[in-house]
Amino acid sequence: MPIDDQDDFPELRPDVADRLATLDEESAAQRANALRGGLEEYELDEEDRALLDAATDDVDQITYLPALPVLAIVGRPNVGKSALVNRILGRREAVVQDTPGVTRDRVSYKAEWNDRRFTIVDTGGWEPDAKGIHASVAAQAEIAVDLADAVLFVVDSNVGPTATDEHVVRMLRSSKKPVILVANKVDDARQEPEAATLWSLGLGEPWPVSALHGRGVADLLDKVLTVLPEISAVAKDEVSGPRRVAILGRPNVGKSSLLNKTAGEERVVVDDQAGTTRDPVDEQVELAGKVWRFVDTAGIRRRMNLAQGADFYASLRTSAALEKAEVAVVVLDVSEPISEQDVRIVELVLESGRALVLAFNKWDLLDDDRRRYLEREIEKDLAHVSWAPRVNISAKTGRHLEKLVPALELALQSWDTRIPTGKFNALLAEITAEHPHPVRGGKQPRILFGTQASTRPPTFVLFTTGFLDPQYRRFIQRRLRELYGFEGSPVIVNMRVREKRQR
Template sequence: MADTRFKPVVALVGRTNVGKSTLFNRLTRSRAALVANISGLTRDRHYGEGRVGEHPYIVVDTGGFEPVATRGILVEMARQTAQAIAESDVVIFLVDGREGINAHDHEIARLLRKSGQRVLLAVNKTEGMRNHADLAQFHELGLGEPHPISAAHGDGVATLAEEALAALLAERAAQVAESSVDPDATDAGEGGAPDHRIKLAIAGRPNVGKSTLINTLVGEDRVIAYDLPGTTRDAIEIEFERGDRRYTLIDTAGLRRRGKVFETVEKFSVIKTLQAIEAANVVLLLIDAQEGISDQDAHIAGFITETGRALVVGLNKWDAVNQEQREWVQREYDRKLRFLSFARVLNLSALKGQGVGPVLKAVDAAHAAAFAKLSTPKLTRTLLAAVEQQQPPRKGIFRPKMRYAHQGGQNPPRIIIHGNALDAVPDSYRRYLEGQFREAFKLAGTPLSVEFKSSHNPYLKDES
């Protein structure tokens, strides 16, 4: 069984115009980046998901690396690449097979050797090169055997990805075997029921108050909190109990000493935030009320909903804004984060402990909603009542006919509706039904998937 929660990180590094973005698109099969163009990440790294067999992994596409840059945008791009290297599990160093080696390649190779990371050397644009002697020069970089590929045509790319992950997956398999734990059952007990321990990820921009909130929830200074953006690249897990409930808090901004190699890396790790969200049952998205709703907040919120995680939103530093600012923040929230209408929004001050009491109650409710068991009879009654109140619109001479509904999954809940001509149901009516189900089952705090499945019409001739 594949370990679906283990996602190695593969960083693509190289100078400009060697084909990194083309390779990124090839590895991710041209899927849209998970996070792109986040405010504050200059010449942004792009994140996508690749897959080798049944094993998923995260791919990071970096900007052109100019390691000796001393000013301007190139310095920021180098910093971005340095962080991608530091937080990756394996680096694919891409060079241009047509142009050959230049001074920048040597400098990047020197930094990669110094980093101590696993590195695979990939020579791109080698289509049509029959003479392997052309690859001999790349041994000068001191990074092992060159791997000839063509990112544009796909030649050698699958083999490259398999080799990049082979050692990591072998190590992971050994760890799982040693612990005798099913990696896909970390959140489930007998019969697939969720474990009593709730994994709660605290996500948000740097300096929004994540560590301060954790210290307030736990009741002690378990995570160092400074009035500066967080400097860790690793998520920190803290276990605690409140009443009869057990929690694992995942802080994505706790402080640790900087790495010895890359001392100028960015202090905010997108990768660790994505991994923390995927590892959690519930996410608390913390937003700075003083700063308002940023595009970065919206990007993080979008990823939370894409992964189907239950969600609670906290507007922190609420005590520090006046009434006019509060109204402005609420308008901005409604405008930029309207797709989070299912989530409970709490106004709080993590520093002063104001409004923190309801946080865990909202988390408990969101977790319960995500794992709710929805009975088929009640789902069907709710569906038929909703249709009687408002029928789906006709498409041509036909009106979609909905017969019954049942639950197709949990975390998030999936409701599957059966009937005839359901392909014609518009998204607006889907949202209407979603609201009816939410109200009937009290499903606040979790995304909800409503799917349609049309029955086969026996009167239609089989033209196959």
């Protein structure tokens, strides 16, 4: 059967679902262990083995791999941040994301030095001509620093310290995070005295490097490892306290009204002029007997990389709020057609891996004609998130706000769900027996073993003998949803193609 279109697949047969529901868990676990043992015939790296060791059949035993420490790289434009990132990574990487839609203004990369792995966060998008540049640059740096364990502050040694640099330094000092001052563009020993002028910034010894030629970068990385913790203090999951909810949406869809109504007070300025909110506002709210932490975020503009001044940096804060949240409520204004902006915001949530609830606001203004058009728009533009719970509300009047809590709880429960390894491999066996992967280039890729690598969001890894078509991976995602629900949560299916050991 062709798999070029996932919609061609029939629903999961009831007998398959029944068999999996009544599966002898002990037998399933034994079979999974046998499949796991068969992987020893294949080339596995240390990361593979760590992943396999973390696989468990105990749904209550949620194992998280240690969070990698985070190193933020900040600095003005044209000081060589991008070149330094590429040099540390040992390869050329795009420093701006080429994914269509909402631009992510901080891009993360996995790096390694002397057998230590860490995450680099490259910050971009500082606009020299934006109004209030000193405050805006500091706002961008503040977000990056807040989400990092240590900071590389890159300065052009040929230019020397500028007023903007000094503005950021004040924020860096108050952050209490380890900061290493990098004097870039020191291409030879004759230029080293110029780096000495950077002592005046008060961040200690400047480390002279040439990101372009690699000079001094190894010594810099040795220094970095002395200040980075083994396990990140900021990237690890928080499992205590109120669940964190980010309220997202384009300007003037009613995000602030929603927060005010749930909080029972005028907590956030509400104005008909779009874009009133500048900074995210945290608010602990009690709904349905539970305490939640809501974050009202500045509306995302049509093109984040073109937004000017305060709006541009408000967009950055929106991204930061989403990264700190567990579930996102995307607010859509039903009195207007679903726009490209709305779809881009949903994509931003999917990219972040957060749980998702769609809140259709101003429902009290909806007439029958608009309702018919809206359903068509949802089918057309939001079909890829048909798994997200929908609530129809009026933030202004408070209508149906009580429905928000069950939707949030459902999405978070899905986000936290773990499938036992034995049952997952039993499902894979049913899937591949029902619809084997097509032959590609004379070979048919086989799934050797599958495991759930993590929750939040549920992430599955397949060890395979060849590349699986994206359509086939979506087919597996669909089967997982049919059997286990996962309403409100992205489901990620990754693969690791492994070859047999050479005898």
